Amino acid sequence: DTEVTQTPKHLVMGMTNKKSLKCEQHMGHRAMYWYKQKAKKPPELMFVYSYEKLSINESVPSRFSPECPNSSLLNLHLHALQPEDSALYLCASSYSSEGSGGQETQYFGPGTRLLVL
């Protein structure tokens, strides 16, 4: 089973709202990722968690706040977003963020389509 689930599928929020995106995997993976994808562009890495610790933050604005409560769950807390933050937010997981072989293959969830008004 290579399933990563994300909720909600769609989210509309105002610039003053606070919302959260949720991602879950039960594959025993120890690395989890958040990506942002604008239309007709490839995904852009935002954050990487390895063994529940933040290992990579790609200089993401503080209005995006990731959280990894346990090895199966990854959240992205959103606050005071801008309209340009509207995008598809993808979560991914892999057995490891480092290492070799198939451990690094990232499996993606279906994404959350976010619209900021």
Place this chain on the structure above:
Amino acid sequence: AQKVTQAQTEISVVEKEDVTLDCVYETRDTTYYLFWYKQPPSGELVFLIRRNSFDEQNEISGRYSWNFQKSTSSFNFTITASQVVDSAVYFCALKGGNNRLAFGKGNQVVVIP
């Protein structure tokens, strides 16, 4: 630095035709991994294949085949006898020593019935 180039942005084919997607990569790492992902309109990136830099064997999976040529830094993908369900964006990606997945810009494949 890792770089992946997918030169063709949109490719249209008539159903049952073959389509080949080119992927050229750049890396200074001696150990690296190459991937192809499919992104249908629903949005999810579906993993198709992974190849490591030491394994130049070509691979066939059903109507999909991949040609890895280290000498030309290419990892091309062919869909044989295309079907409407193959309509999607296909991304080639590279992971080297910096632990980041570098994506190409993607190929939009449109299969016309």
